[in-house]
Amino acid sequence: MSVVDLSQLTVGTRLPSLTVRFTRETLVRYAGASTDFNPIHYSGFYAAQVGLPGVIGHGMLTMGSALRVVTDWVGDPSRVRSYFVRFTKPVVVPDDADGTELVFGGVVEAIDDALVTIAIEAVTGDVKVLGAARAVVDCA
């Protein structure tokens, strides 16, 4: 059983937001966990070589982190039926103690029987780093 009460759910309902911080350590951990060792995610030298303003986070790290807005809310991650994001802006992560803060939000966009579509927002500062992000969860 889902912890989400469908009878109380309406389009426009906002999910609790989530704030996370990516540091270089976050990127190194994600590189190892995901096996994505593209050097633009840890080497300023290679990032500059392809014209990036600095080392950037893995798009999949942002994607995976943003989905926590939905899975924290629904409780059971196995209810996620589909998930789409467009990587609109890179997340530059400086080599310092603070790194980069990201804020994720979610709003109920559609309810089709028990299938609930959540529009997900992901920003750092005032820059949107994900576009058209949508997850569909089964709340039956």
Add this chain to the structure above:
Amino acid sequence: MSITADHAGRRYPPTPVYEVSAAKIAEFASALGDDNSAYTGEKPIAPPTFVAVISSAAWESMFDDPELGLALRRIVHGDQRFTYRRPLRAGDRVQATLTIDKVRNRGAADIISSSVEVETVSGELICTAEATFFHSHEADA
């Protein structure tokens, strides 16, 4: 060699069998800072985006294809869609098979649409991972 629309339809052999482990699930969830209880315990499931771990081996078969002339550091992930039949679980033995769906050449960039099917060794489809990659032509410095 470079990638062109003629490469649409190219399908790579399935990746070597990957066995999902509780330890790798825990490592991945930890890397996301995600303490959801579904990812721990006796019968953990994997975070939904863990599929990228399995897909990445299939993406590499395309990135490393000498006929396409791609270079990893000149590739940017444009968008990603996952469609799930069920979550990956510890103990699943899976393979990923990539198909190049569409290639567009736009100025100094190639836009590559691909899809990866993740299936168990017994042929059960678990997830489809569709991705768009942008590959820039600039010569390496």
